[in-house]
Amino acid sequence: MDETREVTDMDGLEARVEEWVALRRSGRFKEALELYKSQIFPLVQKRIKRKTGETLRSKYYGIMLTVGTSPEPLILTLSAVRPQKVFFLYTEKSERFLSDIVSRVDYLAKGEVIYDRGLVEEARVLDIYDKIRNKWEEWGRGCNGPIGVDNTGGKKSMVSAAAVAAYFLGLDLLYVDSEEYLEDIRAPKPGTEYLAVLPNPLLALGDLRSDRALELFNAGLYDSAHAMLEQLYKELAGREAIIPSRKVEIYRLLAEGYRLWDLFKFTEAIVPLDKAAERLAKFDVDIIDLPVFKKNLGVLHILARESSHRNQDGELDFFSLLQDLELSLHFLADIYANALRRADQGKYDDALIRLYRMIELVGQHRLAKVAGGLDSSKLCWSKVPQDSQQKFMELGARLYGSAPSRLPEAVGPIGSHLLLYCLKDALWHEKDFGDLEALSNMVNFRNHLILVHATNRADRKDFNRFRRFALGFLRRLADLYDLVAENLIAEHTFPRLVLR
Known part of the structure; x- marks a missing residue:
């Protein structure tokens, strides 16, 4: 109220309001109306304009207003803000008030802001919806700011329809409120008016x-x-x-x-x-399991090291990535955790393909770490002992059903693990040929999925069988480096967000 008092002292509004109140209380309504229109309302216009901050005043690209038989509130809204576009929704009964509104808003009267208008039937709600939507679409093509709707004027059906349309389209709803209401004369005290913006419930909720x-x-x-x-x-x-x-x-x-x-x-x-992470540290919001999130973020920074294995053209040197022990292990755990998420969504084929890739990567990683480093995509057989080469050919004939004519230049998942078995790698310690056959059966099952080469579909049972097999490989690999597979997987398991 101190601000109001200060402005009153400058413009002399207080004395005029006291006179107006006295005239109303004594029943001299005609004189009160004349005083209000000629002396008080122009000062109220200036007051609301000063009260409205410049940010709000220049905020709106466009304002739509429903016109009833009381033009003053609409004039105050348009005095408080200066949009680039104005659109009046009027009825046959309220049309005569349009000229009064325009003449008493300086930027409209001077033609500095062009206004448009649309005739509606106040009882036809769909007509009002249609007019607001069409204008919203028209303005939206060149809109560089928000749009507001003032539904102060008009009958309840018109007011309600405009509010619903505004909320549905995400527009602000404006109205003129007052800080003080004079109960005995049933009117707001002039000079205490201010522009209010109602939060859109569709947004507020x-x-x-x-x-x-x-x-x-x-x-x-x-x-x-x-x-x-x-x-x-x-x-x-x-x-x-x-x-x-x-x-x-x-x-x-x-x-x-x-x-x-x-x-x-x-x-x-x-x-x-x-x-x-920065926002969570700054604000006290309980929306996520922070310890889990921090572990996630830590391993994500490890996974992002894969970019360091790319050349200037962005091509990945996968063999050098496989030789990065920490990155390889987290990459494997990440693929496994990703497969679990796919299975939870019922995407079992996708999940199996990821597990297949994980098993393949286990073999590729171990080859990259043995015999001076073997690249499964371009094998250097000179690094492989002769007895291991001979054993690879013999067991390969049993696995594939026919003897290969020569040593292959590259090997897939079965060939990678077969070679590791022949090299007596620790990954295959205490395993026998039956385990190689089990691997071959798993790979062949994957090859017959609809997403790969055939028409089969995996189900939950198939996924669980494949998952146990893949997890066994990840556990054995982690053991070789004195790690626990389940701990690795946990670091790659995404958290759940906290609901209210």
Whole structure:
């Protein structure tokens, strides 16, 4: 009220308001109306303009207004803000007030802002929806700011229809409120008016949509969760809502990061997840299991080292990656954890293909670490002892059903593990030919999946059988380096976000 008093002393509004109140209380309504229109209202216009901050005043690209039989509130709204576009929704009964509104808003009267108008039938709700939607679409093509709707004027049906349309389209709803209401004369005290912006309930209740997004995230649908949170974050920017945009931003960053990670885009995933870590450290929000998240972030930075194994053209030197022990182990654990997520979504074929790749990588990694380093894609047989070469040919004939004519230049998953077996690598310690046959059967099952070469579909039972087989390989490999496979997998298991 101190601000109001200071302005009153400057413009003399207080004395005029006291006179106006006295006239109203004494029943001299005609004189009160004349005083209000000629002396008080022009000062109220200036007052609301001064009260409205410049940020709000210049915020709106366009304002739509429903016109009733009381033009003053609409004039005050247009005095408080200066949009680039104005659109009046009027009826046959309210058309006569349009000229009054335009003449009393300086930038409209001077033609500095061009206005448009649309005739509606106030009882036809669909007509009002249609007019607002069409204008919204028209303005949206060149819009460089938000759009607001003032539904102060008109009958209840018109007011309600305009509000529903505004909320559905994500527009701000404006109205003129007052700090003081004079009960005995049933009117706001002139000079205490201010422009209010009602939060859009569809945005303010963004917590409902954020909950849905979190459910999608927890179901492993990171792409859908991120898309929903990205849209919600844009809508909530600078607006009031039950769930603050700061919290939505953290959700959005987490969804984006884990979405990229789930696609094996490790380097790209670091950016949003590092930002999320900064926000989580700064703000006290209980939305994720922090210890799990920190472990995730740690191994993600290890996985991102794969970029250091690329040349200037971005091509990956996979053999050098396989020789990086720490990176290889985390890469294997990550593929396994990714396969589990696919299985949880019912995508068993996808899951099996990932497990197959993991088994293949185990063999490729061990070859890269033995006999001076063997590259399964271009084998240097001179590094392999003659007895191991001979054994490879003999056992290969038993596995494949026919004797190979010569030593292969490259080997796949079966050949990689067969060679390791022949080299008596520690990975195959205490294993026999039957274990090689089991591996061959698993690989052949994968080769007959619909996503690979044939028409078979995997189910949960097939996945569990393949998973146990793949996990056995990961456990044996981890044991060789004095690590625990389950601990590695846990570091690559994505957390669940906390619902309200």
